[in-house]
Amino acid sequence: MEFSRHEPTLRPEQTPTGLSTGRFEVCCRECGDDEGGYDSQSGEVRDLRGPYPSKDRALEVLVLHRAMTERDW
Ligand SMILES: [Zn+2]
Secondary structure (H helix, E strand, O other): OOOOOOOOEEEEEEOOOOOEEEEEEEEOHHHOOOOOOHHHOOHHHHHHHOOEOOHHHHHHHHHHHHHHOOOOO
């Protein structure tokens, strides 16, 4: 039985030079996010990634995404 739960990760958004922007991103490898540049991701991955204005908001999205993929189809 295939278990397809997604395990997205939360990370601080950074500028290309590595400075923190104060916003947060949600990366889901199971959705195809390779944690590379935003421009190289698919539309779906971008939608999930955000960035979100606060850590709490990003965490909310992460938990919701995980819950959505937790079901046994
Ligand atoms: Zn996902």
